[in-house]
Amino acid sequence: MKRVRFRWAACAVLALGSVAAQAAGRLVVDGAWIRTAPPTVAMRAGYATLRNAGDAPIEIRRIRSDAFGDVSLHATVIENGVARMREIENLRIAPGEQVVLEPGGRHLMLMQPQRELAAGASATLIFDLDDGATTATAEFVVRDAEAAKAADEHAHH
Numbered sequence: 001m002k003r004v005r006f007r008w009a010a011c012a013v014l015a016l017g018s019v020a021a022q023a024a025g026r027l028v029v030d031g032a033w034i035r036t037a038p039p040t041v042a043m044r045a046g047y048a049t050l051r052n053a054g055d056a057p058i059e060i061r062r063i064r065s066d067a068f069g070d071v072s073l074h075a076t077v078i079e080n081g082v083a084r085m086r087e088i089e090n091l092r093i094a095p096g097e098q099v100v101l102e103p104g105g106r107h108l109m110l111m112q113p114q115r116e117l118a119a120g121a122s123a124t125l126i127f128d129l130d131d132g133a134t135t136a137t138a139e140f141v142v143r144d145a146e147a148a149k150a151a152d153e154h155a156h157h
């Protein structure tokens with residue numbers, strides 16, 4: 001009798017352990033692009049769909065790239081009829097949810113390009129998640145806004 005009870009307890013511990021190990025967030029970055037700008041402009045804007053394909057919430061703590069001196073996440077807010085940008089410190093995405101970064105809305109602010117980024121070039125962005133131990137990497141392709149829009153419409157048909 002005692003032996004049976006022990007086995008049941010061990011089984012419960014194993015089951016709990018496997019649940020804890022499986023619950024994890026997973027950032028998927030789709031349709032990532034950077035809008036072209038004249039080489040003299042010291043900033044670019046980046047857009048993408050950020051989706052949490054995991055089963056635990058994720059929080060984006062930091063975004064970095066060798067191609068830029070500084071990367072931050074911005075929201076566009078209208079104050080007294082004027083569009084202003086505000087930094088989003090930590091973006092939290094629930095399991096199954098997605099955040100769309102698009103022209104006129106939330107976007108990545110890419111400062112101090114470290115090299116020429118003509119249309120067709122690409123830059124790797126690294127997203128540091130949660131405790132900093134987890135990262136996601138995405139390739140952002142440089143395109144002009146019209147080409148990006150056409151490609152997006154094509155993808156949806």
Ligand SMILES: [Cu+2]
Nearest residue numbers: 074085108109
């Ligand atoms: Cu901005």
